[in-house]
Amino acid sequence: MSLLELRGLTHVYSRGTPFEKTAIDHLDLDIEAGQTLGLIGHTGSGKSTLISHLNALLKPTEGTVLFNGEDIYATKAAMRHARFRVGVVFQYPEYQLFEETVYADIAYGPKNQRLSQQEIDRRVREAAAFVGLSEDQFDRSPLELSGGQKRRAAIAGVLAMEPEVLVLDEPTAGLDPAGREDLLEKLFAWKDASGGTIILVTHDMSIANRCQRLVVMESGRIVLDGPPELVFAASEQLRGSGLDLPAAAHIAGLLRRAGVDLPAAIYTVDQLAEAILSLRGKGGAPC
Amino acid sequence: MLKDITLGQYFPGDTPVHRLDPRTKLILTVVYIAALFMVKTWGGYALVIAALAAVTFIAHIRPRALLKGLKPLIFIIVFTAVLNLFFTAGDDILFQWRFIRITHTGxxxxxxxxxxxxxxxxxxxxLTYTTSPLAITDGLERLLSPLNKLHVPVYELSLMMCIALRFIPTLIEETDxxxxxxxxxxxxxETGSLPERAKALLPLLIPLFISAFRRADELALAMECRCYNGGQGRTRMKQLHMGWQDAAAFGLGALLVAGILLLRRLGI
Known part of the structure; x- marks a missing residue:
C-alpha cells in the first residue's frame, strides 16, 4: 500500500458555466513514503489543482484520495486530519504571514492542532532551525524580514505542523540562485532528518532532476512518470508538453547529433562535464 | 469557491448585444427600470419578460446564469413575497386560519x-453580463461629462470606479x-461561536489588506512611470461611437415602453 493513492481524481471548475474547465481528468497516482517526487508541467496543466486535493482543500468532482489507505474525504475530522499530515506550501507563501511576530506566525499551525504550549514551543524552534531562521528573529514582525527570510518563515510555519508529506508549489520562485540552492538543501535536509516525503511542483528542470521520481502533467493527465533519466530521455514528448529539457541534457543532445559519441543518460552539468572529459581521455574528439 | 460569484460578472461574447455602444446599454437599462415601474398589468409583465428573454437569447446568455445571479437575493425575494402575501388588507379573502389571512389582492x-x-x-x-467593466465606466464617463461644467470630477470618479472594478476579481482570487x-x-x-469565527478571520484579513496596499502602491508607481497626470486632455485608444444598431436598440426600447403604456391603458 502506498502512502498517498489518488484514485480516478477529477476536478471540474465552474461547472455549468461558459468558464467550465476540467483541471484534472481521471488521474491515478501512487506516492510512496520517503520519496522525493517532482511534479512538472506547463502552466495550467493542473499541478496546483492536484496538490490542493492532497490535503483535502478542494473536493474532487469525482474520485478520491487515500492516505495510508483511508479516504481523506470520509468525514470532516478526516479532512482536517489530512491538513496536518500533508503540509502544503503554496506559491509565494510569504503573502500568508499575518501575526505580529515571526514566532507567533510559525506557531499558528501547531496552535490549530491544539498542542500543548511546550510542544508548540519545541516545534517552532525546530522548524525555524530547519529553515535557518535564527532565534533572534523570533520577536520581529514578519513584515520586516527580507524576501528570502519571509519565504523561510512561511515554510517553517508548515514544517512546524510536522507533516508526513511536504508539498511545495514552486518554492524557489523569485529567489536568487544562491537562495534557491540554499532552500533546496534545507528541504532535502529536513526530509533526511524527519524521514518525510517531499512533493515538489516546479517549472525548473534543474530542480526537477534532483528528484527521485518525476511526474509530468499535461491538460490534467499524467503523460510521463519515472525516474529523471527516463523522463528526460523522452525529450520529444517533453517538448510536446511544453517543457524544456535541462540545459545539460539539451547540450548533450545537440553534441550527439553533431556526431560526438556521448552516453545516453546525461541530464546534469556534472554528468555532461564528466562525459566530455572522458572522451578526451580516449583521445576521441580533439578539444 | 469564491470564484463562482457572478455578481457583476462579464461573459465575453460577440453578439449584437455585446457590440452595442455601452452608452446605449446604460441608457436602455435606465429606461428598462423606469418602464418596469410603469407596469401595472399582467400583460405588461408578459411583455417585459418576453423582451428580457429575447435579449437573453440574442446575447447567448444561459438562463441558468440569470437564475444564479438571483440566488443571493433569495432572502429579499422571499421576504417581499411573505410581507405582501400576509399583510395586505382587503376583503376578498381566499384563505383564513386563525390570524393568518390571505386575500386576493395580497x-x-x-x-x-x-x-x-x-x-x-x-x-x-x-448590462454587466454583456458589457465589460471598462466599457461601462467609459460609457458612464461620457454620459456624465456634462457634469464637468459643474466642477464634478467626473474623470477621477470614473477612474476610481474603473480601478475598483478591475481589482474585484484580483482581490477575490487573492482571498481564495x-x-x-x-x-x-x-x-x-466554518465552525465555532461568532466571536471565535470573527477572530478566525484575522489571518485572512491582515494578509489581504497588506497585499491590497502593496498593489495600490505598485499601481500608482506604474501609472507614474507612464507619465500619468490626470484626465486633462487625454485621448483614448478606443473611441466610442454609435451606429445604426444603437438607433435600432433605442427604437426597440421605445417600442417596449409604448407597449407597456398601451397595455396599461387597455387594462390587459
Missing amino acids: LERAVSMVLRVMLLVSGTFM RIMSAQKARGADL
Whole structure:
C-alpha cells in the first residue's frame, strides 16, 4: 500500500458555466513514503489543482484520495486530519504571514492542532532551525524580514505542523540562485532528518532532476512518470508538453547529433562535464 | 469557491448585444427600470419578460446564469413575497386560519412584487453580463461629462470606479489563495461561536489588506512611470461611437415602453 493513492481524481471548475474547465481528468497516482517526487508541467496543466486535493482543500468532482489507505474525504475530522499530515506550501507563501511576530506566525499551525504550549514551543524552534531562521528573529514582525527570510518563515510555519508529506508549489520562485540552492538543501535536509516525503511542483528542470521520481502533467493527465533519466530521455514528448529539457541534457543532445559519441543518460552539468572529459581521455574528439 | 460569484460578472461574447455602444446599454437599462415601474398589468409583465428573454437569447446568455445571479437575493425575494402575501388588507379573502389571512389582492400583489424584483435584477445583470467593466465606466464617463461644467470630477470618479472594478476579481482570487494557505495550516473558518469565527478571520484579513496596499502602491508607481497626470486632455485608444444598431436598440426600447403604456391603458 502506498502512502498517498489518488484514485480516478477529477476536478471540474465552474461547472455549468461558459468558464467550465476540467483541471484534472481521471488521474491515478501512487506516492510512496520517503520519496522525493517532482511534479512538472506547463502552466495550467493542473499541478496546483492536484496538490490542493492532497490535503483535502478542494473536493474532487469525482474520485478520491487515500492516505495510508483511508479516504481523506470520509468525514470532516478526516479532512482536517489530512491538513496536518500533508503540509502544503503554496506559491509565494510569504503573502500568508499575518501575526505580529515571526514566532507567533510559525506557531499558528501547531496552535490549530491544539498542542500543548511546550510542544508548540519545541516545534517552532525546530522548524525555524530547519529553515535557518535564527532565534533572534523570533520577536520581529514578519513584515520586516527580507524576501528570502519571509519565504523561510512561511515554510517553517508548515514544517512546524510536522507533516508526513511536504508539498511545495514552486518554492524557489523569485529567489536568487544562491537562495534557491540554499532552500533546496534545507528541504532535502529536513526530509533526511524527519524521514518525510517531499512533493515538489516546479517549472525548473534543474530542480526537477534532483528528484527521485518525476511526474509530468499535461491538460490534467499524467503523460510521463519515472525516474529523471527516463523522463528526460523522452525529450520529444517533453517538448510536446511544453517543457524544456535541462540545459545539460539539451547540450548533450545537440553534441550527439553533431556526431560526438556521448552516453545516453546525461541530464546534469556534472554528468555532461564528466562525459566530455572522458572522451578526451580516449583521445576521441580533439578539444 | 469564491470564484463562482457572478455578481457583476462579464461573459465575453460577440453578439449584437455585446457590440452595442455601452452608452446605449446604460441608457436602455435606465429606461428598462423606469418602464418596469410603469407596469401595472399582467400583460405588461408578459411583455417585459418576453423582451428580457429575447435579449437573453440574442446575447447567448444561459438562463441558468440569470437564475444564479438571483440566488443571493433569495432572502429579499422571499421576504417581499411573505410581507405582501400576509399583510395586505382587503376583503376578498381566499384563505383564513386563525390570524393568518390571505386575500386576493395580497396574492396578486405578492406575485407582481416578486416578478418586479426579479425582472429588475436580471435586467440590470444583462448590462454587466454583456458589457465589460471598462466599457461601462467609459460609457458612464461620457454620459456624465456634462457634469464637468459643474466642477464634478467626473474623470477621477470614473477612474476610481474603473480601478475598483478591475481589482474585484484580483482581490477575490487573492482571498481564495490566502484562504487556502491558512486552511492548509489548519485554520477553521466554518465552525465555532461568532466571536471565535470573527477572530478566525484575522489571518485572512491582515494578509489581504497588506497585499491590497502593496498593489495600490505598485499601481500608482506604474501609472507614474507612464507619465500619468490626470484626465486633462487625454485621448483614448478606443473611441466610442454609435451606429445604426444603437438607433435600432433605442427604437426597440421605445417600442417596449409604448407597449407597456398601451397595455396599461387597455387594462390587459
